[in-house]
Amino acid sequence: MFNTTMIWLIPASFIIALAWAPWFIGRLRQYKVGKQIRVDGPSSHAVKAGTPTMGGWIMVATTIGLTLLFLRDWKIALPLILSLLLFAVYGAVDDFANLRSQEGLGLRVRYKFLWHNAMALVIAAAMFFVSGTSAVAVPLLGQFEIGWWFIPLAMLTIFSTTSGVNEIDGLDGLAGGTTALAYAAFLVIAAINGQVQVAAFCAIVLGSILAFLWFNVHPARVFMGDTGSLALGAGLAAAALLTNWVLLLPVIGFVFVVELVSVIVQVAYFKATKGKRIFKMSPLHHHFELSGWPEVQIVQRFWIVAGLTAVIGIFLAVI
Secondary structure, eight states, X not given: OOOHHHXXXXXXXXHHHHHHHHHHHHXXXXXXXXXXXXXXXXXXXXXXXXXXOOTHHHHHHHHXXXXXXXXXXXXXXXXXXXXXXXXXXXXXXXXXXXXXXXXOOOSOHHHHHHHHHHHHHHHHHIXXXXXXXXXXXXXXXXXXXXGGGHHHHHHHHHHHHHHHHHXXXXXXXXXXXXHHHHHHHHHHHHHHTTOHHHHHHHHHHHXXXXXXXXXXXXXXXOOOXXXXXXXXXXXXXXXXXXHTOGGGHHHHTHHHHHHHHHHHHHHHHXXXXXXXXXXXXXXXXXXXXXXXXXXXXXXXXXXXXXXXXXXXXXXXXXX
């Protein structure tokens, strides 16, 4: 069950991130690291142009620093730190590309596909060879060793989770709130299973996300950018894999799955029908936005769904 360290890591991470975030946001503003809004995005987002981006470093730096201090088992800490750092660095490069683009676009999709899979392979190998993780837990049935098959499963998990979290990052507080709930779920699952190191990591990330949300809820003073969304997605995938409950990730992260599937379906249908669309715009949160839902209402309802699926995931892990 929970121990004192796990409990206090949440407020500790929150306070530390909250303390240095204003300074960092000020530097982003000083150096004009402001978001370029995509020309094909909702017109209502034009007012957000210039809002400081790359705020994901607030969460990434805080988490890595506290992970280095409090996680004693390097076999567990290594893949968790790698997942955050590798994808944060790539996300930062993508954010810089966005800043230089008049259309608000980042790196080309083919580069993302190549590099995301390469980084996922490194993290998967670290979990398999260093952490010794090679099992998958199935609700009601127990754990099963899958050997080398763990590596492609881990790669697929990391790639799809980073993509899903990246897609949901489009409204103030949306990605932060939904990922916080997902990390909270795996914090509980890891703690119940006695996986103290993974639980501690989830607690640290959770605290840093809550601090980031202080500045990111509507109207946002800073965006996490791909720096944050890719790192949070990779860290969440790594935590799920290390708990062995990776099969619950699509349940706990249901909102990420729906957002990613909405993009895939929209693109496929658009190409198949030569220009027709299923949704007014994808990802799905933009469809609701163009349907007249207020931004805050969309975010709150996504939070509600994410909270419900987090509870369902925990239930499936303990039955």
